[in-house]
Amino acid sequence: MSNVYVVQEMFNHDISPAMRFGDIKILLPSNFQIAFSTAPAVRMLRRKLALFNKEDFLLLTGDPAAIGLACAIVAYLNAGKYSVLKWDRREKLYIPIHIDVTEKGERDE
Numbered sequence: 028m029s030n031v032y033v034v035q036e037m038f039n040h041d042i043s044p045a046m047r048f049g050d051i052k053i054l055l056p057s058n059f060q061i062a063f064s065t066a067p068a069v070r071m072l073r074r075k076l077a078l079f080n081k082e083d084f085l086l087l088t089g090d091p092a093a094i095g096l097a098c099a100i101v102a103y104l105n106a107g108k109y110s111v112l113k114w115d116r117r118e119k120l121y122i123p124i125h126i127d128v129t130e131k132g133e134r135d136e
Contacts, residue, residue: 029082031112032075034097035059035089045112045121048084054097061092068093072100079104084123085111102128 029049033042036057045051054075061068072093079101087094101109107129112121 029084030079031084031086032079032097033086033088034094037088040088042086042088044119045084045086048112048121048123049082055089055093057089059090059093061090061096065092065096068096069100072097076100076104079109081105081108081110083110085109086121087111087113102126 030052031042031045031049032052032054033045035055036053038057042051052075054072055068059068076097085097085101087098098109098111108125108127110123110125113124114120115122
């Protein structure tokens with residue numbers, strides 16, 4: 028079964044619809060601060076994301092710096108390919124988005 032890695036716990040955010048995509052794994056607690064030093068966050072995220080694979084998803088909640096770190100780490104660990112869940116407000120459900128940062132498409136100018 029897949030895992031859904033929630034970047035940062037948010038008590039006022041119902042993530043139960045994401046449970047249909049896999050087991051929920053919280054990466055950072057709600058009170059975790061990155062502002063003064065990123066090193067502890069990087070260590071914790073690398074440890075908790077070490078087994079992230081192509082079947083898993085990131086749920087992008089919380090501190091934007093933490094979200095950026097989590098995306099960078101899973102891209103690094105998975106040859107630039109990973110998936111995220113995006114909330115659709117109108118449909119009230121999560122939509123999987125597959126990302127490949129190595130993709131070589133047409134250049135937008």
